[in-house]
Amino acid sequence: MQDEFERIATLRKELEDANKQYYVLDQPRITDAEYDAFMRELLDLEAKHPSWVTPDSPTQRVGGEVAKEYTKVRHLEPLLSLDNAFSPGDLREFDRRVRQVAASVDYVVELKIDGLTVALTYEEGLMVRGATRGDGSVGEDITANVKTVGSIPLRLNHTVPKLSVRGEGYMPKASFARLNREREEDGMPTFANPRNAAAGSLRQLNSRITAERKLEYFAYQVLAAKELGLHNQTEVLTYLKQQGFVVNPEYKVFSDIEEIIAYCEGMASERHRFSYDIDGLVIKVNEFALQEELGFTAKSPRWAISYKFPAEQVETVVEDIIIRVGRTGVLTPTAVLQPVLVAGSTVSRATLHNLDNIREKDIHIGDHVLLHKAGDVIPEVVRVLPEKRTGEEKVFEMPNLCPECQSPVNQEEGEVAYRCQSITCPARQREGIIHFVSRDAMAIDGLGPAVIQQLLDAGLIKDAADLYSLTFEELTPIERMGKKSAENLLKAIQESKERGLAPLIFSLGIHHVGEKAGKVLAQTFGSMDQLLMATLEELQAIPDVGPTMAASLMQFFGLESTARFLAKLREAGVNMTAAESSKPQIFAGKSIVVTGSLEHWERREIETLIEECGGKAASSVSKKTAFVVAGEKAGSKLVKAQGLGIPILTEEEFEQLL
Structure with a gap:
């Protein structure tokens, strides 16, 4: 039993260290397979010795608890919303009001993550509660769900008697796209955007569902920060990182409002480069002493404002609505559009998901519509422009027979999807x-x-x-x-x-x-x-x-x-056993991107080799990318990697590394 007790302690340390390396430092140390093996072993040992399970055990991130209802939680101090700015004039007016109190001021500008506010409470270094914002004063206890988010520490790096933290729970674009694909194939309603998906996931009664959806979290505020000896927002962000939280690195300090306006306008065109959705920027007075002097209105602090990006929507025409039949028989209506440029690419089709969605938005064939990309990923019809109707538009009806095999189409009770009933379709x-x-x-x-x-x-x-x-x-x-x-x-x-x-x-x-x-x-x-x-x-x-x-x-x-x-x-002769690589795992835990034309390798060959050596052959560049292998005519991926300071290897350098 002593050996098993010590093994549990070792496994917990290995898994928590791996979480920090992955979420906080962006430097994965072990492979997914190794992580999963450690987790399974720990789950088995804790099942054998349930009295040894601790609230900060990594197994508490797996989920599975089903709540009957959410209890109410009163926040340590009100979680206020911010006033919005929509133009440079609004920002200048905000700056004018601040400078009536202080002639000299530093502002911290942070990305406004499009997610769900989550307040965390720690006692003696241990996370004891996670709650929604609610009405600002009282929220809902979602602790079981919050524990499933890997970027939220279950124990602080440095113990303090009590710590209350505010941040944003969000769903990365890749997770959002995957979730909607799965829901559409299952005949379930899709989420409109990553924010709705994150909010729905964090408020699940079954925390196992939350765990499956791969949410993440950025911390940005410490409540009662002055009691911890913190004097400004930049010190708060540094403190949060020291305690093991993930802090969004894209924050800047300015002292001139015109520089902030230029930064906001520039970031509006760069917003799509992030792996998560942002809908604006938050401008805060840095010094807490000045924040206190500026004070609050009934709803918002006078020392901060949210600059909202203009909505990126374009007009196009629904030329037709066609049906795609998926591998599970779901009939998915798709809008055929006049080609239009939106969020960096030309779009000519957009899924309409299901008939309920078409009816709710009153979409007709021939309608002029506004289009955007949900989560910068999925083309979506936002709304119809009924004032542009000519009377020639046609109402869409779901077919009674499958357009592919002429078999009956049914809508099962409780589902929004229509399905072809023939398994030989x-x-x-x-x-x-x-x-x-x-x-x-x-x-x-x-x-x-x-x-x-x-x-x-x-x-x-x-x-x-x-x-x-x-x-x-x-x-x-x-x-x-x-x-x-x-x-x-x-x-x-x-x-x-x-x-x-x-x-x-x-x-x-x-x-x-x-x-x-x-x-x-x-x-x-x-x-x-x-x-x-x-x-x-x-x-x-x-x-x-x-x-x-x-x-x-x-x-x-x-x-x-x-x-x-x-x-x-x-x-x-298809192999039906688990493959074990005989190659040395030199890329274990590393994400590697291959781009451009290679002389000695087919794309799939080099990506398979990367995976056999323990790495992940990623399709896009991010901060987690270990290095990029660049061939001839490498394009935007190479540019992005250079901008992020990620090492670039030629084909020859990659072969030398092997």
């Missing part, structure tokens, strides 16, 4: 095969949607397993499929057999089972045979597998069609 089969061959699944290069459609039309395949029986003679007659292309495709199909269990599980397109779940299941069971023998209870006991996913797995693996499909894969 060509669109469902096509989308399933497209998913099966995609990069994060079986990664079969050269097999895009157009080629897949040709193979289906020619009767050469009926499902993804048939890909492994294709021959050179069958492929070469395919349009634009030359001998070299056929050889490359057959090679890619052959190589995909060794992808391993985790990508294979993900490729199956099981309802609610994403890429991460595929990795967790592969690490847990080691082989497809062991996974097929798992019971519902065994699946539910896995930390990252909830009741919904477990039920979906049992249903999928219980189908005769699934058994036939897996049998065909086995007969073709």
Whole structure:
């Protein structure tokens, strides 16, 4: 028991150190697989010795607690909202009022994160409560959900009797896009923007759902800061970092309002470069003594103001509304738009999600509409411009029959989605095969949607397993499929057999089972045979597998069609065991971006090698990027990396590193 007690202490330290390296220092030290292995071991030991579980154990981030209702929490001091500025004139007027009290003043300018205010309370260094802002004086206790956010420390680096911190809980753009894709495929309503998604996630009654949504947190205020010997906002930000909080690094100090105005106007055009949503900037008087002298109105401090970016919306026309049938049979209406530039790219289509959304916004074919990108990611119709209607517009109706297979379309009770009822629907089969061959699944290069459609039309395949029986003679007659292309495709199909269990599980397109779940299941069971023998209870006991996913797995693996499909894969020689890399893990925990044209490597080859050596082949540059491998004609990713000071390696330097 002494050995197990000491092992628990060691695992907790390893996991918390890993959290700090990842969230606070942007320098991951261990791989996701190592982190997951440590977490599973700790969960097992704590389950064996429940009396040893502590409130600051990393296992408390996993979630699972279900609250009946939220209790009310009174804040240490009111969490006031800010007055808004919408123009340079508003900022100059704010500065004029401040300088009536003090001729000389320093302002701290911080990014205004578009999320949900969360107040944290620590006692003797331990996090004891997380609460929403509520009405500013009283909020709701969401402690169980807050604990699942990895960037929030459960214990401070330096113990103080009591500390109250204010910050913003938010959902990164990548998490937002992934969540909406999953919800749309499941026939559930999508979130309008990352702020709504973050608010909905933090107010979940089941904290396991919050944990799955990968929220993050920036701290920016210490309540009763003067009692801790802090004299200004810059000292607060430094103190928060010392205590283990993540502080947004994009803050600046100015003494001239014209410099602030120029900075605000410049940042309005740069807002899309961040991995999270911002909707403005916050300007605060730096010194607390001057803040006290300026005081408050009934609702807002007189020493701070929020500069709101102008809404980036453009006008276009809905030329048509078409239907896309997904791999689970969901019919998704999509607006075909007059091409228009918004948030840095040309948009010609926008998902309308479901019929309820179309009716709520009263969208007709032919309407002039305002368009924006939700979370700077997803094109979305904001509203119709009814004053521009001519009478020629047409009301959209959801079809009674699937446009792909003419099978009946039903709307199940409690769902907003309409679904094709045929499991043999060509669109469902096509989308399933497209998913099966995609990069994060079986990664079969050269097999895009157009080629897949040709193979289906020619009767050469009926499902993804048939890909492994294709021959050179069958492929070469395919349009634009030359001998070299056929050889490359057959090679890619052959190589995909060794992808391993985790990508294979993900490729199956099981309802609610994403890429991460595929990795967790592969690490847990080691082989497809062991996974097929798992019971519902065994699946539910896995930390990252909830009741919904477990039920979906049992249903999928219980189908005769699934058994036939897996049998065909086995007969073709597809590896159904967890892959173990024999290569040294020199890139363990590192995020690496490859950009430009390379001379000696195919893109997938070099990215696979990075992953086999323990790294993550990322598609975009961020502060967490370890280095960038840049070939010829490297573009915006190279520019961004240079701006962030990230090391740039040539192809030759990368090979020397290997």
